[in-house]
Amino acid sequence: MAHQSEELIIEALDVHKSFGDLExxxxxxxxxxRGEVVVLIGASGSGKTTFIRCINLLEDIQSGRIRVNGxxxxxxxxxDGRLVRDSERNIARQRRDIGMVFQRFNLFAHMTALxxxxxxxxHVLGVSREAALxxxxxxxxxxxxxxxxxxxxxxxxxxxxxxxxxxxxLAMKPKxxxxxxxTSALDPETVGEVLQVMKELAEDGMTMVVVTHEMGFxxxxxxxxxxLDQGELIEQGPPEQxxxxxxxxxxxxxxxxxx
Ligand SMILES: Nc1ncnc2c1ncn2[C@@H]1O[C@H](COP(=O)(O)OP(=O)(O)OP(=O)(O)O)[C@@H](O)[C@H]1O
Ligand SMILES: [Mg+2]
Numbered sequence: 001m002a003h004q005s006e007e008l009i010i011e012a013l014d015v016h017k018s019f020g021d022l023e024x025x026x027x028x029x030x031x032x033x034r035g036e037v038v039v040l041i042g043a044s045g046s047g048k049t050t051f052i053r054c055i056n057l058l059e060d061i062q063s064g065r066i067r068v069n070g071x072x073x074x075x076x077x078x079x080d081g082r083l084v085r086d087s088e089r090n091i092a093r094q095r096r097d098i099g100m101v102f103q104r105f106n107l108f109a110h111m112t113a114l115x116x117x118x119x120x121x122x123h124v125l126g127v128s129r130e131a132a133l134x135x136x137x138x139x140x141x142x143x144x145x146x147x148x149x150x151x152x153x154x155x156x157x158x159x160x161x162x163x164x165x166x167x168x169x170l171a172m173k174p175k176x177x178x179x180x181x182x183t184s185a186l187d188p189e190t191v192g193e194v195l196q197v198m199k200e201l202a203e204d205g206m207t208m209v210v211v212t213h214e215m216g217f218x219x220x221x222x223x224x225x226x227x228l229d230q231g232e233l234i235e236q237g238p239p240e241q242x243x244x245x246x247x248x249x250x251x252x253x254x255x256x257x258x259x
Contacts, residue, residue, distance in 0.1 A: 007034040008070070009176050009207045010055060015064035017047075017054055024050050026231040027064070032176070032209060037202045039218040039239070040211045042228035043254055048211045051228065052178045055209070056098050057091055068097055069175050096124065099169030099177040103185045105161040107153040113140060113164045114149040117171050125172065132171075139167035143197050159190025163197050176207040183214060215259060219243060227251045 010032040017025035025047050032038050040048050053059045055066055057074045066073040074091055075083040086094075107116050117139055118132035127135075140146050143163040153161050162182055169177060179198065183191040195217050202208055202221050212218065218225055218239055225242040227235040227250075235248040243259070246252050 005034045008032070009034050009036075009068065010209065011065070011067040012051075012055065013065040013067075015051070015054055015066065016062045017050055017059060018062055024231050025054065025061075028228075028231075028233050030226060030233065032207060034207055035205045036223050037208045037210065037221055039222035039225050040209060040228060041213070041215075041218065041225060041254070041258075043257075046228040047231045048228055049180050052100075052180055052209060052211060056095055056100055056178060068094060096172050097175040099172060099174035101162070101165055101169055101177065101179045101182045103181045105153070105158075105165040107161055107164055107168070109153055112150050112152055113145060113156065113167075116153075116164055117168045120168070121171050135171060136167075139170055140164075142170075142200075143167045144193065157190050158186045159193045162186065162190075162194045166194075166197055166201070170201075176209065177201065179208065179210040179212070181211055181213065183212065213258060215243070227254065229254070 008031050010030070012028055012030045015025055015028045016023065028051055040051070042048055050059060054061050055068070055073070071094060072083070073094055074086055076086050078084060108119065111119065114133070114136050117136040118129070121127040121132045121135065122129055137146070137149060140149055143166055145160060145163055148156060148160060153164070156164065182198070183194050186194065191214070195214060198210070198217070199221050222239045224236055225239050226233060227242065227248065229250045235242065235246060235251045242251065243255065246255060
C-alpha cells in the first residue's frame with residue numbers, strides 16, 4: 001500500500017524444495033518490500049503452503065537463499081562465503097520476526113483469548129505480565145474483540161478465533177506476517193470480519209504475504225499478485241493486470257476456474 005519502502009523484508013532466491021524424489025518448488029524467487037502486501041495464488045498442490053513454510057524455516061530447503069530483514073534464514077554466512085546451518089536458538093529468534101496465521105487457528109483451548117495473546121510475549125520475549133496484558137488488550141481491541149478477553153476459544157466463532165490468532169501473532173511484533181488461507185475454514189458469514197482485520201493491518205503498513213482464494217481481497221488489498229504453478233512462479237504483477245490481462249496461459253486457465 002502507500003507505506004511501501006525500498007527496504008526488502010523477505011527475499012527468496014532460487015528456492016528449491018523436494019519431498020523425497022519429488023521436487024515441489026523448482027526455483028522460486030520472490031522479494032517483498034517493507035509494507036508490501038503480496039497475495040499468492042495458484043492451483044491446489046502448486047506449492048503455496050510449502051513456499052511460505054520455507055520462508056519461516058518450517059521446512060528445510062535443498063538449495064537457494066532466504067533472507068528476512070536482511071538476515072539469511074537458518075544459515076550463517078562464514079567469512080569465506082560458505083553457508084553453515086545456524087543454531088536452533090538463532091533460528092528460533094529469527095522465526096519470531098515472522099508472524100504466521102494458518103487455516104486452523106491452533107489457539108490454546110485451555111486459555112482465554114487474552115491469555116493466548118500474552119503467553120509468548122511473557123515466556124519468549126520476557127515481557128512483564130503487566131505490559132503484556134496492556135498490549136494484549138490493545139490488540140484485542142484492534143481486531144474488534146475488546147469484549148472477548150475472558151472468552152475461551154470454544155466460546156468464540158471461527159472468525160473470532162482467527163482474529164485472536166492474528167492478535168496473538170501481532171503480539172510478537174513481527175516484521176512480516178504470513179497467512180495461509182486464513183479464511184478457508186470459516187463459515188461464510190465470518191470470512192468478512194477476518195478479511196477486514198487483514199485489510200486494516202495492510203493499511204497500517206504491515207508487510208504481508210497472503211495465500212488466499214479470496215480474489216476480492218486480492219484485488220482490493222494486494223500490491224502484487226504472484227501466481228504459482230507446479231512449483232514455479234509463472235507470473236506476477238498488480239492485481240488489475242493479473243486479473244484482467246494475465247499473460248501466462250496457465251494463469252488464464254486457473255483464473256477461469258476460480259473467478
Ligand atoms: N510433508 C510433505 N511430504 C510430501 N509431500 C508433500 C508434503 N507437503 C506437501 N507435499 C506435496 O507438495 C505439493 C505442494 O503442496 P502444497 O501444500 O504446498 O500446495 P498448495 O499450493 O498449498 O495447495 P492447496 O491450495 O491445496 O493448499 C503437493 O503435491 C503436496 O502433495
Ligand atoms: Mg496450501
